[in-house]
Amino acid sequence: MDENEIKNLQEENDKLKQSLSVKSDIVSISAHQIRTSLSALKWIIKMFLDGDLGKATPEQENLMRKAYEGNDRAIGIVNELLLANKTENTTEKKYVFESVDMAEIIEHSIFDFSGEAYNKGIEIIFLKPEEKMPALRADKEKIRVVFQNILENAIKYSNDHGKVFITIRKDGDGFMEISVKDTGIGISEDGKKKLFEKFYRDPEAQKKEIIGSGIGLFTIKKIVEDHGGKIWFESEKEAGTTFFFKIPEFKQAQI
């Protein structure tokens, strides 16, 4: 390849990067605007459901509840879109590894998802160890995406009034292991083989949540592996699923 060809390829590459960045900004801005409209809908329907605007008939209430759930699903899709958009950028960007307090990420995430959990009557229980856990060597923003994706799935696929248990522990091999256990529908036999494939959606999951992108688990597996970690699950049909991931502990000389 001569110098001119290399130069042309570099120029083409720069143009592609630029258009990807413009696309990413468009997705991000649109998602924000859509979220604003969906927030308004969510609050108004909730006012109807709470009887703030007068007592509804059982039929009206039933329809309003369906509208509320449909709206929440749409919010979930926008959240997935943002995740996919962020991950597309992630592959372009280097990871910034630092010392990360996982318990803090868990506690903040529980707060962020408390509304969703409350609506389904699901209790999130963080079995936080009494002693302070060692920090992770991780990219804080990306590991937050990993945890929140697993937690969101646990809530989404749990049966109403179920429980979600979260643990964190040292595994003894220089890794910290985090687990999220739900009391949900479980994963099908087919799903057990293909769950981390791009665009795969478990048939059991589709019964529960019709809409989903099938990109979340594929994305977070890549993030965990880029950290030198591992992600896996144990699942029993109708009894629930536990997701585990482990990430190396932070050691001073690693950065």
Next chain:
Amino acid sequence: MAKIILIIEDDNFLQGLEATKLKKEGYDVLAAGNSVEAFKIIDDPKNKLDLILLDLLLPEVDGFMILERIRQNKEFLTIPVIVFSNLSEEKDIKRAQKLGISEFMVKSNFTLDELATKIKGLIGS
């Protein structure tokens, strides 16, 4: 005496819904749609504010800049500020936390009841 909350939100419709809910909960509510209106209220010593509810994406001067200016004023060093926005990236949360906030809530993930409960936890009813 009722506690006073300032809502800084440029979307009139959302601002109206938030104000209606908080008034119903027994708070006095003042509202601003941009930084000029916001500082007119904040800088008026007659308004003894107890909490500020702050959106981030605002025309011209954004919520981060407003927050920065609020914290520069000695009188408002410790006033509780809840960011109520549809931004949710870690960099936005970190930036707001650095400037000093009580809570960062993503609008689409919470109902107004949950917002009211959070406010009650911070300043009482």
